[in-house]
Amino acid sequence: MGFGKGHHLHLIDGSAFIFRAYHALPPLTRKSDGLPVGAVSGFCNMLQRYVDGNTGSNAPTHVAVIFDKGSHTFRNEIYDQYKANRDAMPEDLRPQIPLTRRATEAFNIACEEMEGFEADDMIATLAVNARAAGGRCTIISSDKDLMQLVGDGVEMFDAMKNVTIDTEGVEAKFGVGPERVVDVQALAGDSVDNVPGAPGIGVKTAALLINEYGSLEELLDRAEEIKQPKRRQTLVEFADQIRLSKRLVQLDCETPLTFTLDDLEVRDPDPDKLMSFLAEMEFRTLTKRIADKLDVEAPAIAEPEPTAVDAPSMPDLKDAVYDAVGSAEDLQSWIDRIYARGWVAVDTETTSLNEMQADLVGISLCVEPGHACYIPLAHKAGGDDLFGSEERSEGQMDFDEALKLLKPVLEDPSVLKIGQNMKYDAKIFSHYDITVAPIDDTMLLSYALHAGLHNHSMDALSERYLGHTPIPIKSLLGTGKSAITFDRVPVDKAVPYAAEDADVTLRLWHLFKPLLHQKQVTTVYETLERPLVPVLAQMERNGIKVDRDTLSRMSNAFSQKMAALEDEIHELAGGSFNVGSPKQLGEILFDRLELPGGKKGKTGAYGTGADILEDLATEHEMPRRVLDWRQLSKLKSTYTDALQDHINQYTGRVHTSYSIAGANTGRLASTDPNLQNIPIRTEEGRRIREAFVADEGNLLVSLDYSQIELRILAHIADIPALKKAFKDGIDIHAMTASEMFDVALEDMTPDVRRKAKAINFGVIYGISGFGLARNLRIPREEAQGFIDRYFERFPGIRAYMDDTIAFAKEREYVQTLFGRKINTPEINAKGPHAGFARRAAINAPIQGTAADVIRRAMIRMPDAIKDLPAKMLLQVHDELIFEVPEDAVDETVKIVRDVMETASEPVVKLDVPLTVDAGQGKSWAEAH
DNA sequence: GACATCACG
DNA sequence: GACGTACGTGATGTCC
Numbered sequence: 001m002g003f004g005k006g007h008h009l010h011l012i013d014g015s016a017f018i019f020r021a022y023h024a025l026p027p028l029t030r031k032s033d034g035l036p037v038g039a040v041s042g043f044c045n046m047l048q049r050y051v052d053g054n055t056g057s058n059a060p061t062h063v064a065v066i067f068d069k070g071s072h073t074f075r076n077e078i079y080d081q082y083k084a085n086r087d088a089m090p091e092d093l094r095p096q097i098p099l100t101r102r103a104t105e106a107f108n109i110a111c112e113e114m115e116g117f118e119a120d121d122m123i124a125t126l127a128v129n130a131r132a133a134g135g136r137c138t139i140i141s142s143d144k145d146l147m148q149l150v151g152d153g154v155e156m157f158d159a160m161k162n163v164t165i166d167t168e169g170v171e172a173k174f175g176v177g178p179e180r181v182v183d184v185q186a187l188a189g190d191s192v193d194n195v196p197g198a199p200g201i202g203v204k205t206a207a208l209l210i211n212e213y214g215s216l217e218e219l220l221d222r223a224e225e226i227k228q229p230k231r232r233q234t235l236v237e238f239a240d241q242i243r244l245s246k247r248l249v250q251l252d253c254e255t256p257l258t259f260t261l262d263d264l265e266v267r268d269p270d271p272d273k274l275m276s277f278l279a280e281m282e283f284r285t286l287t288k289r290i291a292d293k294l295d296v297e298a299p300a301i302a303e304p305e306p307t308a309v310d311a312p313s314m315p316d317l318k319d320a321v322y323d324a325v326g327s328a329e330d331l332q333s334w335i336d337r338i339y340a341r342g343w344v345a346v347d348t349e350t351t352s353l354n355e356m357q358a359d360l361v362g363i364s365l366c367v368e369p370g371h372a373c374y375i376p377l378a379h380k381a382g383g384d385d386l387f388g389s390e391e392r393s394e395g396q397m398d399f400d401e402a403l404k405l406l407k408p409v410l411e412d413p414s415v416l417k418i419g420q421n422m423k424y425d426a427k428i429f430s431h432y433d434i435t436v437a438p439i440d441d442t443m444l445l446s447y448a449l450h451a452g453l454h455n456h457s458m459d460a461l462s463e464r465y466l467g468h469t470p471i472p473i474k475s476l477l478g479t480g481k482s483a484i485t486f487d488r489v490p491v492d493k494a495v496p497y498a499a500e501d502a503d504v505t506l507r508l509w510h511l512f513k514p515l516l517h518q519k520q521v522t523t524v525y526e527t528l529e530r531p532l533v534p535v536l537a538q539m540e541r542n543g544i545k546v547d548r549d550t551l552s553r554m555s556n557a558f559s560q561k562m563a564a565l566e567d568e569i570h571e572l573a574g575g576s577f578n579v580g581s582p583k584q585l586g587e588i589l590f591d592r593l594e595l596p597g598g599k600k601g602k603t604g605a606y607g608t609g610a611d612i613l614e615d616l617a618t619e620h621e622m623p624r625r626v627l628d629w630r631q632l633s634k635l636k637s638t639y640t641d642a643l644q645d646h647i648n649q650y651t652g653r654v655h656t657s658y659s660i661a662g663a664n665t666g667r668l669a670s671t672d673p674n675l676q677n678i679p680i681r682t683e684e685g686r687r688i689r690e691a692f693v694a695d696e697g698n699l700l701v702s703l704d705y706s707q708i709e710l711r712i713l714a715h716i717a718d719i720p721a722l723k724k725a726f727k728d729g730i731d732i733h734a735m736t737a738s739e740m741f742d743v744a745l746e747d748m749t750p751d752v753r754r755k756a757k758a759i760n761f762g763v764i765y766g767i768s769g770f771g772l773a774r775n776l777r778i779p780r781e782e783a784q785g786f787i788d789r790y791f792e793r794f795p796g797i798r799a800y801m802d803d804t805i806a807f808a809k810e811r812e813y814v815q816t817l818f819g820r821k822i823n824t825p826e827i828n829a830k831g832p833h834a835g836f837a838r839r840a841a842i843n844a845p846i847q848g849t850a851a852d853v854i855r856r857a858m859i860r861m862p863d864a865i866k867d868l869p870a871k872m873l874l875q876v877h878d879e880l881i882f883e884v885p886e887d888a889v890d891e892t893v894k895i896v897r898d899v900m901e902t903a904s905e906p907v908v909k910l911d912v913p914l915t916v917d918a919g920q921g922k923s924w925a926e927a928h
Numbered sequence: 929g930a931c932a933t934c935a936c937g
Numbered sequence: 938g939a940c941g942t943a944c945g946t947g948a949t950g951t952c953c
Binding site: 188191200201202203204205228230231578580581582583584633634637638642662663664665667668669670671672673674676677709761762763764765766767768769770771772774775831832835836839840842843844846847851877 | 938939940941942943944945946947948949950951952
Binding site for chain 2: 601609630635679681704709850
């Protein structure tokens with residue numbers, strides 16, 4: 001019986017799968033010969049996931065993967081610029097294309113392509129045929145060009161987002177139904193495919209017009225009736241171009257297919273064929289996983305000749321054996337194993353994520369992948385009541401005895417301790433007088449290797465590199481208010497969770513460690529990441545003294561001022577509302593008071609950001625009051641109130657936590673609380689810093705790099721004028737202004753200097769005329785003129801930007817002067833992503849090099865100040881803060897300044913001096 | 929949990 | 938009238 005009623009056709013957009021697979025994965029190569037196979041691997045994973053998801057009523061009766069073939073189609077005949085702006089296919093993707101065809105066949109799924117026809121047209125023809133025959137059709141794709149096909153039994157499915165796109169979905173996207181999508185696309189054009197459309201008309205406007213006139217033809221026929229003169233002129237003038245665009249976006253439903261729907265009937269997998277293909281590609285994990293699913297033997301994949309440190313073949317995580325250790329004898333046998341091996345993965349379980357108030361609950365160890373243990377030490381016995389009992393649960397060995405046995409191993413210089421985020425575990429152990437060393441950290445390995453590609457949490461890494469989802473902690477602790485602490489988790493539940501973490505960590509280490517050399521980031525890891533762990537741990541333990549009374553007084557003062565402002569605002573608004581709600585405020589300002597300039601964002605709410613209110617404040621009273629209220633509200637909630645909650649009850653100090661692998665560029669990030677964004681720019685906010693004080697008899701000393709990013713830019717981009725100015729110690733912004741605006745340095749006005757300063761920063765951020773215009777509140781043309789002039793005066797800047805972008809496009813990463821790699825996977829993407837990626841790529845080497853410099857200074861600091869009573873407390877990107885007894889301040893400043901100013905050496909000798917400004921005082925307000 | 933807003937370098 | 942727009946972060950409040 002032929003395809004018809006009751007049948008369901010699935011059409012997979014093959015090119016979209018390939019593209020996503022390629023960009024989602026690191027450039028994986030086949031071990032035996034280096035053939036790039038990352039995209040093939042991702043493609044197979046996606047196909048497998050697709051097959052797994054085909055259950056129940058949505059299961060297809062017919063299925064095919066449709067590919068593009070050849071680049072020349074009828075669209076190029078009618079418009080030679082069609083898709084002309086596409087970049088060439090990346091070199092390492094090209095050889096993978098035929099392999100994805102073979103992969104599809106290996107999965108025993110029909111694989112169709114036709115020379116000279118786009119996949120989209122084949123999909124259109126098949127979908128229309130399926131509908132005509134009375135069947136259903138689901139197109140697995142999120143490509144908007146296919147949305148015109150939706151309706152009447154045809155729908156789309158976005159496999160990445162796991163959402164179905166039906167008629168309503170299309171309407172949400174285009175503002176018109178599927179049957180009018182081509183009309184809207186013809187008007188709006190498409191930068192990705194280089195479809196011209198009508199200049200100045202986007203999807204929104206296009207939908208508006210089509211809805212008003214009913215169809216594109218009608219609209220073009222009656223174009224003269226359009227009220228807006230500009231629009232009318234555009235439509236009349238570009239009518240031919242719009243008609244051409246429609247022919248380009250209209251899919252051809254009459255592709256002369258060389259096969260029929262019946263050829264696409266779903267076939268059972270052929271295990272032999274599939275296994276041999278996967279084995280040929282050397283996809284070890286995937287082969288194993290699919291073999292299990294099909295219940296067949298996984299073929300052996302030959303290991304290439306072993307190198308010095310190579311990952312052992314690791315047993316499946318499902319077969320892992322996890323022991324509970326309950327006695328000294330058990331523990332000793334694990335310790336023996338550790339000494340025999342020379343390394344061990346360690347993980348601690350505690351009562352809190354905050355290391356300062358976390359108590360140790362248990363420890364897990366893993367020496368060989370697939371065999372790990374958990375040593376429960378402080379689990380409480382479960383009770384029937386909600387809170388459980390305070391009694392220690394049975395079967396746990398003595399807490400002190402366990403630590404006494406473990407201390408020698410953890411401190412043994414010949415045994416490597418491997419952890420995921422070791423700073424945390426090291427701090428926990430330090431509470432029990434154990435100094436864990438030497439260490440490796442899988443989070444930092446991943447950061448050195450993969451910054452910019454993904455985050456480096458264990459869950460993310462396990463998912464991505466082991467194809468395994470670890471047991472979620474939430475499944476043990478619950479969430480929200482009813483969440484329990486780990487000591488309340490029954491031991492039998494804790495063992496598989498905790499031991500698995502150590503197992504996963506060790507597996508990741510085996511994978512990542514050999515890659516350091518391959519990717520040439522060993523030095524980065526060993527000199528910029530790993531040594532920072534003990535330094536930051538010490539700083540976090542030090543904490544900084546914060547005076548509660550000062551904060552509390554300020555908090556009260558803020559409350560009163562806010563209440564007064566609130567009354568005035570309500571008065572001006574003509575009624576009470578929540579000033580803290582941007583939504584309500586927007587409606588009051590722009591609907592009720594009908595102030596000008598109301599602009600709704602993508603969520604349909606009015607924007608009420610500071611820049612918008614600032615503009616309104618010149619004409620009206622209320623926006624200024626709201627701005628003042630907002631400032632106080634921010635200061636109170638984020639600083640004077642929240643900071644008090646972070647004062648540790650035992651130390652009286654605030655202990656932040658630095659994340660080493662948070663920011664892609666190499667910068668640190670500070671959390672719980674964030675001490676890198678304490679106010680300073682306004683007088684009122686700056687006073688918060690008065691609450692950060694030195695301990696009795698001490699002073700706070702702050703040393704910060706002056707203009708470090710601009711200096712690095714001058715060096716990297718090799719700009720003689722900038723370099724000279726820094727060497728001569730001239731005010732850099734004034735110098736820039738003088739160069740650009742032909743004003744002598746003596747005659748410099750603050751306003752001209754301000755503009756130059758904005759441009760200098762703009763350059764570091766990957767300047768655009770639009771951005772500078774907005775920042776300086778000047779016309780865009782004027783801003784663009786400034787930029788042009790800047791490039792004219794400092795041609796090296798342009799060259800640096802172009803070179804950096806070219807490098808990034810070629811290698812998909814950029815580098816700092818110290819070899820840190822920041823991956824830029826989006827750099828070759830099309831559409832709005834591309835602009836972001838370009839600017840980030842320009843900024844990353846500059847911001848990243850500055851981050852590397854201060855990291856180097858921090859790593860050298862403990863040794864440099866070891867004979868001084870000074871303590872390093874905080875880092876704020878280009879600033880270090882110390883607490884020093886008064887009589888040692890001068891000596892400390894001298895030594896710290898020297899370490900900071902020479903931090904790049906001897907690896908990098910900068911062409912510009914790095915200079916450091918120093919300040920001191922009882923409080924941070926005085927010191928900075 | 930998404931979004932808007934705003935604090936810092 | 939707008940593809941979209943300065944880089945990198947984290948915390949808070951509202952609203953669904």
